Amino acid sequence: MTSETDFKVPVIDISSYVGAEAGDMSPGAMAARQQVAREVDEACRSVGFMQIKGHGVPERTVQALKDAIDAFFLQDLDVKKRTMSPYNRGYTAPNSENLSLSLGVEATYGANDFFEAFNIGADQHCYPPLELPSEVYQPNTWPSLEGDRVNPNLAVFRPNLELWFSAIAKLARTLTKVFEVALKLPEGTLTKLDDHSMDVLRCINYTLEPSTAVTFQDQMGMGEHTDYGMLTVLWADRVAGLQVLAKDGTWHDVLPEEGALLVNLGDVMGRLTNDHWLSTLHRVKPPIVNGKVQRRRSAAFFHDGNMDAVIKPLPSLVSEGEEPLYPPLTVWEHVTNKLSGSRRLEINQQGSDREAARVRASIRT
Ligand SMILES: O=C(O)CCC(=O)C(=O)O
Numbered sequence: 001m002t003s004e005t006d007f008k009v010p011v012i013d014i015s016s017y018v019g020a021e022a023g024d025m026s027p028g029a030m031a032a033r034q035q036v037a038r039e040v041d042e043a044c045r046s047v048g049f050m051q052i053k054g055h056g057v058p059e060r061t062v063q064a065l066k067d068a069i070d071a072f073f074l075q076d077l078d079v080k081k082r083t084m085s086p087y088n089r090g091y092t093a094p095n096s097e098n099l100s101l102s103l104g105v106e107a108t109y110g111a112n113d114f115f116e117a118f119n120i121g122a123d124q125h126c127y128p129p130l131e132l133p134s135e136v137y138q139p140n141t142w143p144s145l146e147g148d149r150v151n152p153n154l155a156v157f158r159p160n161l162e163l164w165f166s167a168i169a170k171l172a173r174t175l176t177k178v179f180e181v182a183l184k185l186p187e188g189t190l191t192k193l194d195d196h197s198m199d200v201l202r203c204i205n206y207t208l209e210p211s212t213a214v215t216f217q218d219q220m221g222m223g224e225h226t227d228y229g230m231l232t233v234l235w236a237d238r239v240a241g242l243q244v245l246a247k248d249g250t251w252h253d254v255l256p257e258e259g260a261l262l263v264n265l266g267d268v269m270g271r272l273t274n275d276h277w278l279s280t281l282h283r284v285k286p287p288i289v290n291g292k293v294q295r296r297r298s299a300a301f302f303h304d305g306n307m308d309a310v311i312k313p314l315p316s317l318v319s320e321g322e323e324p325l326y327p328p329l330t331v332w333e334h335v336t337n338k339l340s341g342s343r344r345l346e347i348n349q350q351g352s353d354r355e356a357a358r359v360r361a362s363i364r365t
């Protein structure tokens, strides 16, 4: 059930932290940054999702992303499958994952998630001169531009995705700095956790055939889950589908405003803040407008943090009389536990009881 209570995903203009404005040390600019930090703190405590404006990502970069998504997904399934990889990279076919299993919740919708996806990520050459392991900073698998039935528009695919990846990697690091100020942490507390972050960009296409009448209301585009890392920057078509679980256990549709990017916290921020900031559950229902399926695309940039960063509640964020809710764990250990649920279609047994209980308590419509 969804309710129309006063649930809102706040819109926050972060331009005072972006580009040249970030270096402006005038009292007005410093006050503007403090105001942004307060708004971010409030959004992270109450919702765990926000809409970011003033992010500095130009419209032509957004268009480049959309062109890349279209060029790839409009190809035949067998052509897309040529980019499958044993790693968290390349193509994922429809109905091959089940995100609710990443939480330790049994599958409930009778079928796997109907999204298809293509992932790229930070590989071991992304952060010279560090010698990072290729099992974690995995090689990308780009589609070949040669061969029969290859979409001629595919030439833009790699440069366009790389353009988006680097713009959002920069934005994610700006947001880490804002988080540090919002949480009143000494400079470097969070930025030392993400200088070689295991970033992954996942382009997603929800594959129900557009314009068809909906016969299976209970199908899931993407099952309930929390994101795993520090934060996620999400671009999405302005079409219904994404829903967010509010504190009162009700689900709410979330549509980004024109020009806004959605940002949500992942489990790493929940763990660091002893759950004072929320790693909020979300899911994607079939994108339906007036009884008909719409095309819906999205691109989630997961800023997970350094593989070897040890994550545990920060002492200054554990309130008086509270216990730390989580034992120490590296980012890599946490992400592998989670992926083993969604990818191997096995229930994740590793310490997601708190999130799983919240899903079960929500009203599952
Ligand atoms: O497609 C969307 O809007 C959400 C995607 C998402 O939540 C994810 O990939 O983790």
Ligand SMILES: [Fe+2]
Pocket: 225, 226, 227, 282, 300
């Ligand atoms: Fe997500």
